[in-house]
Amino acid sequence: MTEILRIAVQKSGRLSDDSLKLIKECGIRFDNGAGKLRAPAANFPAEILFLRDDDIPGYVEDGVAHLGIVGENVAVETARDVDTVYRLGFSKCRLSIGIPRGEKYGSIKDLHGKSIATSYPRILGKYLQDNEVEAQIHEIGGSVEIAPSIGLAEAVCDIVSSGSTLLSNGLQEVETIFRSEAVMIASRNLSDTQQSHLDQLLFRIKSVQAAKN
Ligand code: PRT
Ligand code: ZN
Structure with a gap:
């Protein structure tokens, strides 16, 4: 069982730029070369997956991805068994x-x-x-x-x-x-280690957002 966090973001569309910007602003470095569908983070126990937005809630429910960034409209419509852990404020x-x-x-x-x-x-x-x-x-x-x-x-x-x-x-x-608006969703079956990586990520997101206000 992997202990890293797999974070699913939209491959290309209205959520993509802001999702990647947020991850970068949290100080997480990764190489998202053109056409790449997965990118390991260099300095955080995470990997980024690039997917169609509609597929993200299902992957998170199944635990294939541990976190995902999607529009709340998609999160609610797909009605998957996932937790909404943060409202991100973009793609309103x-x-x-x-x-x-x-x-x-x-x-x-x-x-x-x-x-x-x-x-x-x-x-x-x-x-x-x-x-x-x-x-x-x-x-x-x-x-x-x-x-x-x-x-x-x-x-x-x-x-x-x-x-x-x-x-x-x-x-x-x-x-x-x-x-x-864009929301971060999380799998309900995170290990303790993954949960502590998520807590650290959420802390960084809150700090990034506090710095902007
Ligand atoms: O390829 P993939 O399946 O990943 O992407 P997608 O084409 O399904 O999604 P995408 O990139 O269009 O949108 C992703 C998310 O962005 C949506 O689920 C929403 O949460 C959010 N979002 C924000 C929008 C819009 N604004 C938006 N304007 N999603 C879609 N639109 C479309 C809408 O469907 C309509 O056709 O834009 C048109 C209306 O825009 P206005 O400005 O003319 O009113
Ligand atoms: Zn879609």
Whole structure:
């Protein structure tokens, strides 16, 4: 059983730069040459794995990786058995409902009986259930915002940051159902040694963040 911490970060995408920056700011040196999928740390008992973000919670649950950095939206949607140990404050976004621009909207109840396209069926399903709204959820993997204009669904539920994607697809944001930021997740089966490496890492992250404020 290895005693180092395997830290899974997104290989390439919106989380990648800030995840690596954070690890470097914690004083951990590693060589992330192009195309590398794993990189041992030079001066900390850790190894960095570069993965697709959607795969990270599963790897952490299985203990293949011990820590991971993902959007909270992905952590919650995948519903894996992992602990969220720290909120990292970057990659902030929201999961919102969008409907065609110009359509009237009073409340979430207006979606009763409608169809909604999303890549987040679990988070959306719970929100609808909590609000006693019965709607049909169409799960699609991406390009969700196109769904209303091609007649696939009457509304969408997708990640929004600036709002320009909704706008350019003729949609208006009418309801935010979840607010997200990057989080650090951890396996529930860490050895005592790994837990003490994690405690040390969290201490460094807190120090880095305190220095910025
Ligand atoms: O390849 P891989 O599977 O690893 O990456 P990915 O394409 O699934 O994820 P990526 O890199 O797009 O996003 C990673 C994480 O960044 C997400 O899970 C969120 O937690 C966070 N994040 C922050 C965002 C955005 N902002 C964002 N704007 N994720 C996606 N978007 C997309 C959104 O889906 C929509 O299509 O950007 C569009 C909306 O942006 P605006 O600015 O036009 O509103
Ligand atoms: Zn992804």
